[in-house]
Amino acid sequence: MTNIVTVSHLSFEYPDEHVVFNDLSLNVKQGEWLAIIGQNGSGKSTLAKLMDGLLEPAGGQIMVSGLPVDEEHLGAVRNQIGMVFQNPDNQFVGATVEEDVAFGLENRQVSREQMGPIIEDSLKAVNMLDFRERIPANLSGGQKQRVAIAGIIAVRPQILILDEATSMLDPRGRKEIISLIQTLKQQEDLTVISITHDINEAAVADRIMLLNNGQLVLEDTPDKVLNNPELLKNDGLDVPFASQLAEQLRKAGVSLPDQYLNDEEVIKWLVKLNSKM
Template sequence: MRDPTMKDIIQVKNISFNYSGQPLLFDGLSLDVHEGEWLALIGQNGSGKSTLARLIDGLNVLKKGQIFVDGLLVSDQNVFDIRNKIGMVFQNPEDQFVGATVEDDVAFGLENRQIDREKMHQLVKTSLENVNMWEFRDRIPANLSGGQKQRVAIAGIVALSPKIIILDEATSMLDPQGRQDILDLVRQLKEKNHLTVISITHDIDEAASADRVIVINKGQKIDEDIPGKIFSNTEQLARIGLDAPYTAQLIAALKRRHFDLDKEYLDREGLIAWIKQLVSTK
């Protein structure tokens, strides 16, 4: 549940945008991101999720409307201040690597900010330790596994102390265990550093662990709520080409067979516990 004392760290106000020569992708879109929450943006490929992230970070320019990040209007004048508040982790971490070694890569952003060398070395060490990659500091980033590359990318961002981390399909190239490891890591860093996290994904299971979910389809916000409410509406998800999480599908099947389940949605652990209780009473 949202802390009522928390502000909206991102405000998207009635924005319109289109790529050159293309029809409007967004036409009057508005949404807010609450400070300290984990927000999942879900939708099919091409629905506008990644474009929205680029607009928030000032990488694309609005046709109409306004976006505020931590009280600053996204504009040419504020773009560098805004980017200091946001760390983006992309689908392919190799696109972010610039250093010859893991340690050099994490240090790159700090060098650009002209951080004192002694402080910089300590920040690099702490950031790599936080993602369990300090022992790989002398390795070439391109030679790491997919999950290790994402850990290094995250370390480079955390070293810069952003307020917001945006995961732009950041786990889509990983196997299920690697995906879960990265999500667990980001959640730990979120709590430790009081971050706001935006997860842009078409992975429904990833979105199911968020605090709140916004559903985007063809550039329009069609729903927003806690995961339980979003994923209990399996018919709406199907209409826009998204699968419901397996647990939601199983709950729907049980209800069709007249099992008395008083929850609209349960995560995997909760559903297993409910089934065990059901079996024990038979």
């Protein structure tokens, strides 16, 4: 696969002289789901903002779809990227759901005749068409995220960045949004970059990058990263209960599948194992 995002020798620090990155390099492959994990302060969200040009690096270069992320190309770069933030309320600008989805299209000077079908298709894709006349602020957390995603897919980006987009949702809401993104990724041929603390969200990715103090500690498949509790603990991350249980079972001589198992999958596997005894 070709690289759709290339980060080369990136450096960045905040005005208080807090250095976040010093010579960071990484690639995002076109069409993949990349999860970026790390403890608070590791640089995950800062990296997302640098990719979208919301922050300016002190040194190095970021390329998106062959374009440098700089003042000259910023408009073209942002046309390639859609971002969903932790709190969707910060993204809403329309008085109704329909008007909010229309906002990005209006900025791109899409005609009213063309806009109607695009808005309808986008809201259908996230199962929010029946809410088109509702006020966004009155929706549930999961519904708000669906509307935010609809506004992004309406403008057909190549890259979708989820910046802790499921962290304010309950477990059911997180599961629904992750499932929705999986479907949209396949339908729209999206590249997904997921900035997350949620291990189950990271588990659906094709590849995981682990950041610590602005350094790329590790990049590997979810199975290799999430089945390594010691690695997660050493980098200040919570180890999922399922991983802790699986580790203890393996130490006890129980043979488990190599792939990462979430809570539900571990329970199903134990029930199946028990039925054979």
